[in-house]
Amino acid sequence: MSGSGPRLLRPRFFRSAGFRFGLFYAGLFSLSAAALAGFLWWSTAGLLQRQTTDSLGQDGDSLVEIYFQAGLPGVVAAIKDRIAGNVDDDSLYILTDPNMKVLAGNVNAWPPEWPMDQEWGRLQVQRDGLNVDVQVRAFDLPGGLHVMVGRDVSVRQQLGRLMEEALLWAAAIAIVLGTVGALVVRGVFRSTIADVAATARAIGGGDLTRRVHVYGQDDEFDLLAMTINDMLDRIGHLMEGVKQVSNAIAHDLRTPIARARTRLEDAAIHAKDEADLRAAVERAMADLDGVVGVFQALLRISEIEAGARRSHFADVDLSEVLNSLAELYEAVAEERGIAMSADIAENLHLMGDRDMLQQAVANLLDNALKFSPAGGKIGIRAWREAGQAGIEISDNGPGIPEAERARATERFFRGETARSTPGSGLGLALVQAVAQLHGGDVVLGDAMPGLRATLMLPAISEAILPPSSPALLRSEAA
Amino acid sequence: MRILVVEDDKDVASFVVKGLREAGHVVEHANNGRDGLFLAATENFDAIVLDRMLPGGVDGLRILETLRAQNNHTPALFLSALAQVDDKVKGLKAGGDDYMTKPFAFAELLARVEALTRRGKSDAPVTKLQVADLEMDLLSRTVRRAGQKIDLQPREFRLLEFLMRHSGQVVTRTMLLEGVWDYHFDPQTNVIDVHVSRLRQKVDKPFPASLIHTVRNAGYMLQLEEP
Numbered sequence: 019m020s021g022s023g024p025r026l027l028r029p030r031f032f033r034s035a036g037f038r039f040g041l042f043y044a045g046l047f048s049l050s051a052a053a054l055a056g057f058l059w060w061s062t063a064g065l066l067q068r069q070t071t072d073s074l075g076q077d078g079d080s081l082v083e084i085y086f087q088a089g090l091p092g093v094v095a096a097i098k099d100r101i102a103g104n105v106d107d108d109s110l111y112i113l114t115d116p117n118m119k120v121l122a123g124n125v126n127a128w129p130p131e132w133p134m135d136q137e138w139g140r141l142q143v144q145r146d147g148l149n150v151d152v153q154v155r156a157f158d159l160p161g162g163l164h165v166m167v168g169r170d171v172s173v174r175q176q177l178g179r180l181m182e183e184a185l186l187w188a189a190a191i192a193i194v195l196g197t198v199g200a201l202v203v204r205g206v207f208r209s210t211i212a213d214v215a216a217t218a219r220a221i222g223g224g225d226l227t228r229r230v231h232v233y234g235q236d237d238e239f240d241l242l243a244m245t246i247n248d249m250l251d252r253i254g255h256l257m258e259g260v261k262q263v264s265n266a267i268a269h270d271l272r273t274p275i276a277r278a279r280t281r282l283e284d285a286a287i288h289a290k291d292e293a294d295l296r297a298a299v300e301r302a303m304a305d306l307d308g309v310v311g312v313f314q315a316l317l318r319i320s321e322i323e324a325g326a327r328r329s330h331f332a333d334v335d336l337s338e339v340l341n342s343l344a345e346l347y348e349a350v351a352e353e354r355g356i357a358m359s360a361d362i363a364e365n366l367h368l369m370g371d372r373d374m375l376q377q378a379v380a381n382l383l384d385n386a387l388k389f390s391p392a393g394g395k396i397g398i399r400a401w402r403e404a405g406q407a408g409i410e411i412s413d414n415g416p417g418i419p420e421a422e423r424a425r426a427t428e429r430f431f432r433g434e435t436a437r438s439t440p441g442s443g444l445g446l447a448l449v450q451a452v453a454q455l456h457g458g459d460v461v462l463g464d465a466m467p468g469l470r471a472t473l474m475l476p477a478i479s480e481a482i483l484p485p486s487s488p489a490l491l492r493s494e495a496a
Numbered sequence: 497m498r499i500l501v502v503e504d505d506k507d508v509a510s511f512v513v514k515g516l517r518e519a520g521h522v523v524e525h526a527n528n529g530r531d532g533l534f535l536a537a538t539e540n541f542d543a544i545v546l547d548r549m550l551p552g553g554v555d556g557l558r559i560l561e562t563l564r565a566q567n568n569h570t571p572a573l574f575l576s577a578l579a580q581v582d583d584k585v586k587g588l589k590a591g592g593d594d595y596m597t598k599p600f601a602f603a604e605l606l607a608r609v610e611a612l613t614r615r616g617k618s619d620a621p622v623t624k625l626q627v628a629d630l631e632m633d634l635l636s637r638t639v640r641r642a643g644q645k646i647d648l649q650p651r652e653f654r655l656l657e658f659l660m661r662h663s664g665q666v667v668t669r670t671m672l673l674e675g676v677w678d679y680h681f682d683p684q685t686n687v688i689d690v691h692v693s694r695l696r697q698k699v700d701k702p703f704p705a706s707l708i709h710t711v712r713n714a715g716y717m718l719q720l721e722e723p
Contacts, residue, residue: 300713310599311682314579321580330581345651346677349690373581377681384684441684 040200116162389415502532529554
């Protein structure tokens with residue numbers, strides 16, 4: 019990572035998301051280590067402590083019992099017995115009379131510092147010249163006798179110290195590991211984000227070929243990278259489209275504008291009379307009208323592609339739309355010696371934009387008429403198929419070669435066979451846009467010979483249609 | 497006819513004003529929204545030609561909404577560079593009777609403005625239309641010329657009805673597409689010419705005088721005299 023990058027690459031320590039994640043990671047790691055240590059402590063040293071307490075309780079209780087069964091001599095005997103049987107020499111026993119004179123036990127005197135009203139506690143006792151930690155229980159027997167039982171807990175304390183030491187080490191290791199882990203997490207974060215940032219910067223700088231690196235781990239980072247790359251592909255595609263369209267605009271619109279300009283200039287210089295001038299002006303106007311037409315078509319297409327028209331969707335009686343268009347165009351076909359046949363299923367309905375659908379089908383019919391030779395045939399078919407409405411317009415003109423079909427719906431694309439005919443190259447692009455607006459598609463095929471254009475659009479199922487009503491023709495009349 | 501033109505673009509305004517005057521109309525012009533609204537609200541006009549985007553803080557939509565709110569129903573036609581379908585819908589919702597986009601052909605504008613005023617007048621339901629010896633009965637849906645019955649297809653009937661309702665006026669191809677077929681796009685094929693020519697075969701051909709005339713660079717006109 020270079021140091022010249024923006025803030026993202028050189029974050030202030032605490033503002034860095036990587037650092038925060040690292041810190042969070044280290045904290046979580048330490049917390050779990052502490053929990054583990056606590057459990058270890060509780061289950062070892064704590065267990066010993068509880069065992070000692072239990073054993074002192076039982077020891078004392080049994081002495082009380084013996085006293086009630088066998089009196090003082092019994093207790094003295096029992097204490098002596100227990101001292102003798104205590105192989106580890108880790109027990110303490112004292113029995114005194116009311117004057118604190120020792121009657122039995124393995125220490126010389128009742129510890130003077132012991133408060134007489136305390137039952138449980140700790141004592142330091144000198145044994146074999148060593149200070150030993152003892153946990154004791156003191157209680158009285160009837161007749162003013164005092165008893166104290168105890169257990170040497172120095173072993174336990176050693177264990178405790180050992181544990182403490184081990185836990186301290188463990189804590190240190192946890193902190194080190196946590197920190198390393200945090201740094202690794204932060205590093206992964208930084209490198210991934212830096213890659214995304216670098217890619218975004220390169221894209222912003224105009225290099226649309228850059229992509230985020232995918233590591234092939236199929237993890238979240240890869241998912242993010244792939245999502246971003248998909249988005250960039252789409253943007254690239256759109257940019258390419260925009261470039262193509264603006265090139266096409268520059269080229270296709272220049273020609274008629276240049277022609278209009280030439281006509282006007284020619285007329286300005288060479289026109290001999292008013293009639294000449296008028297003719298030139300009128301032809302230039304026709305050229306410019308063509309330019310305006312192209313702009314309107316482009317505007318229409320981008321309006322459709324923006325999808326804003328969806329809010330105007332309503333139930334469209336497709337059968338009625340198609341019959342009406344067939345009737346409109348049939349007259350033209352007849353005049354040109356072209357036979358037009360219509361086979362339109364009844365009661366086809368879909369949610370859509372009536373105007374747009376009309377225009378799309380009209381474009382296909384315009385095309386069919388334009389390319390059909392005299393004596394040709396044009397067919398309009400519409401049918402219902404698996405929840406879809408199919409509309410097919412076929413002609414027996416030259417058709418579109420298979421290699422060009424995929425591109426025929428691109429804006430301004432004009433196939434070899436279409437180059438010599440008038441047209442803007444936007445007709446099929448609009449059909450495609452309308453099809454997509456309705457969640458459908460347009461497929462260009464071979465009618466052998468000729469073009470077969472098929473629109474497949476999601477239809478409203480027959481079952482939920484209201485009983486058919488005669489199509490209301492809007493009247494312009496007041 | 498007295499027509500108000502509210503348009504800020506000098507070239508467009510002078511072109512429209514000149515053209516309308518040449519066509520025999522009396523024209524007032526306002527070059528901003530405020531003046532336009534003032535004129536429209538204080539004087540009587542037969543039609544208003546209204547730009548959408550205007551200087552002066554009051555745009556075309558506001559002018560028309562204000563007029564309509566004052567119960568002023570002067571027919572109005574929007575003339576705007578805003579060409580999207582939504583823009584047109586907005587214009588018509590605000591109370592516009594027609595919507596044209598720039599650039600435009602003057603013949604189209606003139607035809608539409610003149611059609612507007614006719615629309616305003618014919619409030620009472622009409623059951624019979626008559627032009628010269630051509631009669632149309634809208635109830636029985638029959639057409640006679642010189643007493644002779646003419647058989648028409650439903651669409652031909654509607655086409656003739658539209659022409660008769662606008663007799664003496666130029667009717668453009670776009671107006672026919674919108675008014676008779678309810679289509680709002682320009683077909684690349686001369687569909688309208690073909691249908692009008694079919695209608696002529698039935699209405700004009702068998703008779704000595706033609707009623708349906710072609711107006712060059714504009715459209716059609718139905719009347720007895722040559723335009």
